[in-house]
Amino acid sequence: MKRLPVYDALVIGAGISGSNIASRLQAAGMTCLLLEAGHWFNRHTYPRNERDSNASLFWGGGMELNTSTTMAILRPKVVGGGSIVNQALLDEFDGSAFDSWRAQSGIDFLRPEVFAPVYEQIRKDIPNEKLDHDFDNGNARIFHEGLTACGYETASLTRAQRGCRFEEGNDCIECLGGCRLDSKQSTPVAVLPKGFEHGLQLLADCEVTQIVPGRDVQRVYAQHPAYGALRFEAKRIVLASGAIGNSKLLLGSAGFSEKLPMLGQNFWTHPQYMMFGVYDKPVHAWKGPMQSWKTSDPRFRAKGFKLENVFAPPVAVSMLLPALGRELARDMRKLDSLASIEVAVRDVTPGRITRAANGGVTIYKELGEEEKRRVDAGKDIIRETFASTGAKRVIDGKFGIGLHLMGGLCLNQNASGGCIAPDFRLHDFPGIWCADSSSFPTAPGINPSLTIMALARLATTSILESA
Ligand SMILES: Cc1cc2nc3c(=O)[nH]c(=O)nc-3n(C[C@H](O)[C@H](O)[C@H](O)COP(=O)(O)OP(=O)(O)OC[C@H]3O[C@@H](n4cnc5c(N)ncnc54)[C@H](O)[C@@H]3O)c2cc1C
Structure with missing residues (x-):
């Protein structure tokens, strides 16, 4: 088993949330390693027919199913996550979405006026038309x-x-x-390059299988097809493997279910x-x-x-x-x-x-x-x-x-209502953070990506302030 340095942050999942948080933490001076289970394609290497795309870019060889096999769940598995396969529609949440978030979570800052300046900044940073x-x-x-x-x-x-x-x-x-023109502003096009400029490390094809929380150092166990079993250590972990990915990871790691009774609950699509x-x-x-x-x-x-x-x-x-x-x-x-x-x-x-x-x-x-x-x-x-x-x-x-796979962990003032505290740390696990789609307390009824990016920015600020 190979051993690597202790990073300031290990980010699990290089989708919309993980790419944004890792790039911003690295740019702010932290040492970050981004681990992604999926493959790292670029505009020249994306599979060029539908059958190969499905098999190469999604978990479950294309789709997963609910228990009654009435719903196909499309869960991206690729560097860039949903930003590679989605329609890149950026919509702001309205008052109704935030009202339901506040009512469910008891968290007061989930308000349009808090998110409005963040949305505006993202629209300036990411080309959109x-x-x-x-x-x-x-x-x-x-x-x-x-x-x-x-x-x-x-x-x-x-x-x-x-x-x-x-x-x-x-x-x-x-x-x-996958966009063969790089005109779609996926995270490998619009976000990750800034992280790489500052030394961000990314390991693709690396599936994290277990997390072991600690007081000062968190451990992560992973599997890589070429490097075999890997163990990583960091001062903090950022969970960014999506609603299903985060639930699966924590349910499969010892000690989380007992302290987080809502783990895997309140899942929205x-x-x-x-x-x-x-x-x-x-x-x-x-x-x-x-x-x-x-x-x-x-x-x-x-x-x-x-x-x-x-x-x-x-x-x-x-x-x-x-x-x-x-x-x-x-x-x-x-x-x-x-x-x-x-x-x-x-x-x-x-x-x-x-x-x-x-x-x-x-x-x-x-x-x-x-x-x-x-x-x-x-x-x-x-x-x-x-x-x-x-x-x-x-x-x-x-x-x-x-x-739109959301929830499973959920922001909530109390551990009895959700796994993620208002400062984006897991309740009872101060070294583990999360702000991706799994943090959504309710279904907003609006395209989620822009708000996932906004939450990523708010969480990055919270992580840096706590360091
Ligand atoms: C076809 C499609 C179209 C969509 N269109 C839109 C749209 O137009 N607008 C919009 O707002 N939203 C859209 N969405 C939804 C949006 O893409 C998702 O809500 C968003 O990508 C979720 O972001 P995330 O960071 O939480 O997770 P993701 O972007 O899904 O990233 C999670 C990443 O974590 C990785 N991962 C999971 N488990 C592990 C593990 N154990 N170890 C390592 N890595 C792991 C996954 O492989 C994945 O790459 C669409 C989704 C799909 C599938």
């Missing part, structure tokens, strides 16, 4: 024109991107497997369901910018859902279409003429993550009656939108998708 509607594809036009005709409000989306070169015929759908409209003309939903419009109708927010102007690559579409056999082949032959709108709900029925006997995780996540009502309300509006734009048939996607 509104999508140019000159390049809208058929799916975007159906979404915008249909909803407008039905009397609902839409708005342009802002994405962390620069120079997508749509005029050259680039299709953003490819970016779901913003469950999403895709509906397809079948048209008698080409829609080419994969062309150009993906998802250039969003719903901004306050009635949808009040009812706990939003509609998204998305499409998916062909393997995913074939999985989401409910037909089988010959009927599925018939629907897939219409791929050119399919439009798709997704309903995503703000979930209120908590899920739960436990450790499985084989060392993996078991994910309990079901829709409650309230979420079912929210899904149905969203689907009614999607049907209306497709009808108003001349769809010949509507296909009702019944398989759920979980992309």
